[in-house]
Amino acid sequence: MGANMARRLVAGGHRVVTYDLDATAVATSTENGSEGVTSLEELVSCLPSPRAVWMMLPIGQPTEDTIAALAPLLSPGDILLDGGNANYKDSIRRAREMSGRGIEYIDVGISGGIWGLAHGFCLMVGGPADAVKRMEPAFRTLAPAEDVGYCHFGPSGAGHYVKMVHNGVEYALMQSYAEGFELLAAKEEFDLDLAAVAETWSHGSVVRSWLLELTAAALKDDPGLESLQAFVEDSGEGRWTVQESVDLAVPIPAITAALQQRFRSRQDGPLGARLLAALRQQFGGHAVRRSGD
Amino acid sequence: MGANMARRLVAGGHRVVTYDLDATAVATSTENGSEGVTSLEELVSCLPSPRAVWMMLPIGQPTEDTIAALAPLLSPGDILLDGGNANYKDSIRRAREMSGRGIEYIDVGISGGIWGLAHGFCLMVGGPADAVKRMEPAFRTLAPAEDVGYCHFGPSGAGHYVKMVHNGVEYALMQSYAEGFELLAAKEEFDLDLAAVAETWSHGSVVRSWLLELTAAALKDDPGLESLQAFVEDSGEGRWTVQESVDLAVPIPAITAALQQRFRSRQDGPLGARLLAALRQQFGGHAVRRSGD
Amino acid sequence: MGANMARRLVAGGHRVVTYDLDATAVATSTENGSEGVTSLEELVSCLPSPRAVWMMLPIGQPTEDTIAALAPLLSPGDILLDGGNANYKDSIRRAREMSGRGIEYIDVGISGGIWGLAHGFCLMVGGPADAVKRMEPAFRTLAPAEDVGYCHFGPSGAGHYVKMVHNGVEYALMQSYAEGFELLAAKEEFDLDLAAVAETWSHGSVVRSWLLELTAAALKDDPGLESLQAFVEDSGEGRWTVQESVDLAVPIPAITAALQQRFRSRQDGPLGARLLAALRQQFGGHAVRRSGD
């Protein structure tokens, strides 16, 4: 995603300097007009003060380590942005730590995936108001249009909090469609064309959405999705959303079901289900399927 | 919805004759260029053979009674369409009954609500192929564009089946957003602007959709939705979807949760929750809230 | 279950005449002191008036056919009991039909499974009060003790309604334990002895129950339940419970989850999960597992 953002920024007239642990990624980026460097030191030294350094990194240790390496290189008044999917609690902590050094820390939740280059990115921003204001030209270029698709939602952490909830909602929307298409497929007597349903619903219906357009595209390529295993990963924000709902005592059954169905997709013959079968046999003498049957 | 459909058909160059039990509804419709009649007999007699009669009626008895009244007036080769939210099993039965009289019966699930006049309607069609083919000019006019947004999905019942699942998905999508905005509102320290979130997510994000645009509109009008009670009706298709999932043995936890949360919104102090409080007191001596506290 | 009931009745001093389509079942029963017959006609003729005929049959057609065959053989004042897991709506209808012939119809939901012979059966009774009163000696013998474990809950259908809900609750209780033991097993660093947990919880804890004792027994026999497949059948009452909850607009998320987890246990690579994987790839370029990987 970082490379696409750099490309969109360069196309929008911004100067971009790129650093990546992987030299190939830097090379790719410079093809698109950004300048490549080979170390964080070089990155910082070739940016004029006050600097804006935007991290696009895997969550957790890579982000933590990069901040630790960058902090001593930056100067008061510089802005450090985290555009990854950080936990908002980490963002609050990091902003406080950077603030002690006079560095402005901005958390930016970003949605748009691999389509952001073409469509623009949706940016959910948290952090100090004046620093956010200074970054506005970049946000406007990255966003789908001049004054839509990005917003400064509040203090440090607010951006990643809104992004976390966004991803929780995303899980539940995906699950909603998945259940619908499963019901359509299960009604064998109608032999429904699932791709046609997705395509038709995408025009004029109450359920039209971008995810539905992607559903139509996926089903058009592979009508029964036979090429795929029913194995669904999750990358963390859905888990945080459920944990936050527990902390806040807010019931979110659809989002939770969506996360749990992903967990279930990765289980093979779970013990719980075997216990149910065992119990039915224990009290009712019901038949069970034996392993190896 | 019927009036808006008539308007869109007239605007598209079709001749439309309108009948309604309520003379006011007929009057409204004729203002928009359709011809009004005062009885089913008159309706049938002023249409040339083979006729196409399109019902837009509340489900259940009104549809049943109207079919009973219409059937003897129609001739073999005429087409009878049901654009209401009929249960697909009723549509299969009615198609069979009409078929015995030589009448072609088409079930059309329609989505688009009060916005269909402007945006076009999404049409999900079931029934005999030749009859559907004959109706295509009307479908094309009603749909959002010439060749999208309507589809003939299969034999009788297929249209209303796809519409039923559509509405089940709609419930779950709505619930997904509702949960997300509840989590946003519950995070009081961020004091988030919910309308701004909905508006921002509507541009470039993975969760963008038409329902999200409506969410943005609703929150813009009334930022905390303080004017509304937390009382959510359902109109039947969500229930059928859950019942169908039980018949087909297909788990649909998100859609089911969405339906159940609507039921829950209409309960006041349910016995189940009072029993939980009673049990906590019974085994642990935990405090309870007494009625009238 | 019928054979065990006959045995308990005979042991309690009642005269029992047994008929079964399967002559072996009759033979087994007579070993225990009941008299065997080879036809419904013989059954009816060897019982003195007013008769009590108790059906223990698979639900649906077998029950329906047996009632159709029995009704002409019975006399006004006779009592016909259905101890199967009939849908309460069928029981209401059948009671009305029998009432037209002067036959008293009693619906009896029975719980206790294969353990009822030893422990007594729990009997949930619906039907006309006087007929129920006349059957009380049999109910008292079948029940766990003289005056507990059976109850006349109301008019025709009430017995099977209470039994239906009983089974819905049973599904959810089983699911509750299944989830707990899955969490215990998943915590690999503690290497917990699941059978010991079940056994320990069975004494003094808030979660002790008969199902937990069966869990302990099942886990003692086969500590990891490795001999079983994670394939869980359902026999209908759970489905009716969910459908009833939809009709009554009462949210029952735990019972519904229990039913849906059984459905899920019988799915292999469901389309819904494959669609989720496809969508993650579509919007985020996330890796998927290909069939055959």
Added chain:
Amino acid sequence: MGANMARRLVAGGHRVVTYDLDATAVATSTENGSEGVTSLEELVSCLPSPRAVWMMLPIGQPTEDTIAALAPLLSPGDILLDGGNANYKDSIRRAREMSGRGIEYIDVGISGGIWGLAHGFCLMVGGPADAVKRMEPAFRTLAPAEDVGYCHFGPSGAGHYVKMVHNGVEYALMQSYAEGFELLAAKEEFDLDLAAVAETWSHGSVVRSWLLELTAAALKDDPGLESLQAFVEDSGEGRWTVQESVDLAVPIPAITAALQQRFRSRQDGPLGARLLAALRQQFGGHAVRRSGD
């Protein structure tokens, strides 16, 4: 619970010295044969080495503070037990900290509530094997019988982990019954006697349990539970269970639903439901209930 445990220990021939911040609690305890002291120092000094000090405290800060105060007073070889509902992660940490001082730390999850005095307590134990062995006489006295109802499940944390899952299961069992009784109550035409159902099910049925007996007792006292508000607290272990399931990627839909229904019972007119009503109005023109209607 602590007072009842002391009473049971004294009755079992153990010497017990009691300390509580609240002098009244100490007074109550000494009535039952334990010796009262007025400070932790006094408590420690009047116990012979090696000592066994058993904490029964509210979770969190009170436990943390008491350990901090006790640790310097204890000697190597002493045993410190936590019988509260601590988070198992805290117990692992505390055991490690105490181990550094030569103190043996045992985590004991205890179930049985206010009934433990009479029935015995269920004890779920984690910690070093030799220390657990030394405590066995006390465990045997507290447990329902000599050799049942307590178990050493593994290393430090294992006791509180098993107790946490126990409470998660407890939530789901309670929810299972709550849903069943709600369905029974909602079937108005049968006018069912809920207390009679609970009582009947308690004998011979598959769903019999101690919680069901408590249900019967609660419904006997107050048949419609009219005296109570539908407001259900939770005391933390259910939340930890759900969070653990998220960490372990184990789906537990029934336990989660049980927790979420408790959360829901404490909401009044939640925003999510108001948003659903708003959306139905937005797309379909459906009627809403206005605040104050």
